[in-house]
Amino acid sequence: MILIFCATFHVMLVSGFSLNDQVHQDPPELFCMTEDKPRINCKHEIQDYNRILWYKQSKDRRMQFLGYMNVKDGYPENGVKVTITGKATKGETCTLTLEGVDLSSSGVYFCAATYQGVNLNPAYFGRGTKLTVLEDGRKPTPPTVKIFPPSPNECRYKDKPDWKIRKTLVCVASGFYPDHVSVSWKLNDEDVTDEVATDPAAKWDKNKKYYNITSRLRVLAKYWFKPEIKFSCIVHFYNGEKNTTHPASISGNEKANIMTREKYLKITQNAKVSYSVLIVKSCVYGALVCFLVWKLQSSSRKRSK
Structure with a gap:
């Protein structure tokens, strides 16, 4: 495992980490109907690389391997309804054609360039093609x-x-x-x-x-x-x-409902004054009630006598 890791890391250092930029997919986005046979093209500019791998990423992020092309021969996976044509060498175009699509065919399709002679060579991916199979009778609607x-x-x-x-x-x-x-x-x-x-x-x-x-x-x-x-x-x-x-x-809104320090102090000061006034009023009211109770008790005693 250490030997494999070191060899792979060495190849990445020699090749550079930016080789993904040399793998191109066309188109970046694609719509189709269920009766269509959408085509996705892949081309790379990496010297000596001669194998193209194809993948589909579904909406749940799972990756499905669809097949590959060695130099000029395509090898789709068993049970996958695709054809792979063209060439996989530098500057040539490899084309993935989807046969018999349905709504489940929607997803992001990736190609990756690698070298078929040495398994330790890394694969460099394109940016992907987002494919949507439109529902019957529906047309694109903008937001x-x-x-x-x-x-x-x-x-x-x-x-x-x-x-x-x-x-x-x-x-x-x-x-x-x-x-x-x-x-x-x-x-x-x-x-x-x-x-x-x-x-x-x-x-x-x-x-x-x-x-x-x-x-x-x-x-x-x-x-x-x-x-x-x-x-x-x-x-x-x-x-x-x-x-x-x-x-x-x-x-921007300069009159937005903001709370400045001055406004905050003013509100709190007003609240304190209002609270003080409320306490004074409560005391006066309490005193008045006590006075009325005392007067009633005094009148009652006088009548008793």
């Missing part, structure tokens, strides 16, 4: 995108050092089909990647029969309280022919 401002109760204090508190904006894309989407954020015209949290995958609404996805952006409060800053959420949707963009924007 509706909305941005929701931060809650007024989230980190309301404005007087912390450097305003290091943060506000959370929420972007919701809903009503789209299928789930070929990605989400990005911008502050004015600048891309933002820090403090962005997007759902790892779109969620299927089984009642409405559409997908939804949510992304959250946390920004420093000093940005949110500047109306000249525009926050944009851009949803990229593949419609079967090209990627379309669906943006939504919201501007």
